[in-house]
Amino acid sequence: MNPRVAVRGASVFNELETLLPFVSKPIQYVGGELNAVTKAWDETDVRWVLMYPDAYEVGSPNQGVQILYEVLNEQDRVLAERTYAVWPDLEKLMREHAVPQFTVDAHRNIADFDLIGLSFSTELGYTNMLTALDLAGIPLHADQRDSHPIVIAGGHAAFNPEPIAQFIDAAVLGDGEEAVLLITDIVKRWKSDGEPGGREGVLLALAQTGCVYVPRFYHVEYLPDGRIHKVTPNRPDVPWRITKFTLMDLDAWPYPKAPLVPLAETVHERMSVEIFRGCTRGCRFCQAGMITRPVRERSITGIADMVENGLCKTGFEEVGLLSLSSADHSEIADIARNLADRYEKTQTSLSLPSTRVDAFNVDLANELSRNGRRSGLTFAPEGGSERIRRVINKLVSEEDLIRTVTTAYSNGWRNVKLYFMCGLPTETDEDVLQIATMAREVIRAGREASGRRDIKCTVSIGGFVPKPHTPFQWAAQLDHESTDARLHKLKDAIRADREFGKAIGLRYHDGKPGIVEGLLSRGDRRVGNVIEAAWRDGARFDGWSEHFSFDQWMRAADTGLEGTGVSVDWFTIREREYTEVLPWNHLDSGLDSEWLWEDWQDALTEVAVDDCRWTPCFDCGVCDQLSTEIQVGPTGVVDLPMPAPRLSPVLVDRTESTDQVART
């Protein structure tokens, strides 16, 4: 093993470089993306590493990391660099040659930084976090760190950080823009004051803001039956509850202003512009929809400016209008029409990740595909029967769906994708089998509308995992055997259909990964040992079926939960009572737990609620508690001016007649 030169902030690229010829897709580790930032180490006071704990190809398009990267680097004397999970081939070589986990920007050891901010969109990145910390020589357990970086979890999964409580120093709930600036200020002051109180001192300062959760300052007591008795501060000077951050004026935060343009191929070969945050549709299974309330829209002009600016700075040929439910923007029709007009004839295509099932959505898709490819259309009815859709509050009638897909097929689309879930509360085989009936009807209507027989419908179905801070947080998850059995019945039903079966594609995953996700989602601090044991046994990249091993996780659960009296089943397939203290009860997503419970009861009695954006508020609690408000248009702007034509700087004779050579 090579002894590493221990200069803080030094580049380890030379050591890494000798390993790169032996790994797959080495470009993902070298950085150098257009619009990436590098700063001199000595010219900065507070230094962040931002990690998306998955492969570069998945992590680099994530807007959260790109936004925070830019927000931080815009600050004087603040540095932010990025790191992603390394694949096992490189991990092995890094261990052999003592190369630490590095940033892709300046290839510095992540252990040299002040803060490591992890972005967990999903719980499946937990083991990758451990690999990164370990490769950097950072103790896995927060209580064993001294001068090491402060490890902070963010992103949606951080709304229940209890399973990783022993590995992180802190967690932040909600929007990160203002959070990272606040944390930076506190760390900066602490450092310039000579680090009063040491590590504990800065963590205390963070905890006292009331919006940074520091697990070590909270004590969990359990009841003899394994349930949590209470979670209490273990010192008098920290708040009882921790609240989430909510960014209120999206137009004031037009980030990323200079989106990164990766050299390596990624899952999203396009630029994204976030058109609003939050969602009030109230689908009961959806954690994202619940925890990001209320809806905050970016204005049509704000969106158009971001699109134009981003295209100029990146050269991407596709722009995705991103949000949780993009067709719900109050000005979406004007946005789509204006952008399609603007970029007509520029080989720029626009896309709308669409899930809303209505014909309006097809009109939008028509408008947007004017300039570009016409890929598949995707809708997410989520539940196969009208009954189960009432349970989950996805208010789509069969007629709506048929009308929507008919419009799509008669407008030239050939393939429509439908997303569903299996294992929803109260679900029976019958609810799932209705998916087959629905798909038949879709094909039948499609053939009629288009007069063609080559139309297709792809049914994608995933296992439902109950998530914290949702009305289904109390629900029992369906065990994986039952999930598999139900999916098989569906498969058989589609196969058996002679007339339509061949036109229906079915994509599904078995139920096992969902059980591990369920354990990590609704687990408490006792699950930490399971994560560590699984990781020690080799668990990595758990979101990837080729790397995921259910048996490995079950072995880890056997050892990790030994002596606790609780089990994987206890965490997953057990229904909870209202009175049970949930591991995340002290973490405030703004949702009133009584409201959540009532919504859960409504679900069980198949009562649906409306979207609070269009109908009177039904008191979910978010707006009152967080003194936030719904921010929706219309802004009154209907037509945008065309952007100033960009002069082509490469033409001959441009000094003579700029007007003539300008291309629009």
Next chain:
Amino acid sequence: MAGIPKDQAPKNQAPKNLPPERGLAPTIQKLRLRYAKRGRLRFSSHRDFQRALERALRRANVPIAYSAGFSPHPKISYSNSAPTGVASEAEYVEIGVTEICDPELIRRELDAALPPGLDIVEVVQAHGSDFASRLEASLWQAEIMATEAEVRQAIDSLMGESEVLVERLTKSGKRIFDARAAILSLVVQVQESNAPESDAYVILHMVVRHITPSVRPDDVLAALKQVGGLVPQKPVRVTRLAQGPLNPLEEVSNPVGDPFDPDRVLA
């Protein structure tokens, strides 16, 4: 900013079921680009470069021509590219544009629009359509962590053979082919003050003819290992210094010519 009156704003409805209309201006000029792949960006693959170039063309607002058809693609043609992990000073691309452009401005703007490490070195207006056939051979430089004696001995053994079969893993499985015939020369470069850090460092220049199946620098290194027992201490760093027409053999200092010469003469 004043709004455009509504009736002047383009109003275009795509006809149903037809490919969307495109600005299909014809190609009126062809330009040839020489670019370099340097430093850490040598780890970019050919596809990585393609994507980067297409985006850079858009960023630099180059009036690139598009092919007709349902999914139009920009008119760009690539010549044989250096393998992933190999640096290069001499990669070539040809583009078609719809308006007359100034080659030097293209060079400057495109270079600025590409990340550092993917550098546009020279742009010329294309003359003649024989470009691919001008690329007869490549001059590769290999930086080898081994002693000069080891390298020279390996070269001698290799050059003494008339055929050396090497193996390469391709997408379609293992391929076995001769690496010897394509090798025109292997010359150890004489150095002044020896290597960085250690004296086990040799710079080797290899002139390899472009044949099918192509013989790449790693094939030559595999051959040196196979018949000459050359096992360097660290991965060999390879750079393509030039590709172009083969100069007569007596021009030892400059075995591979500049493929832009004909374009320049005619310009």
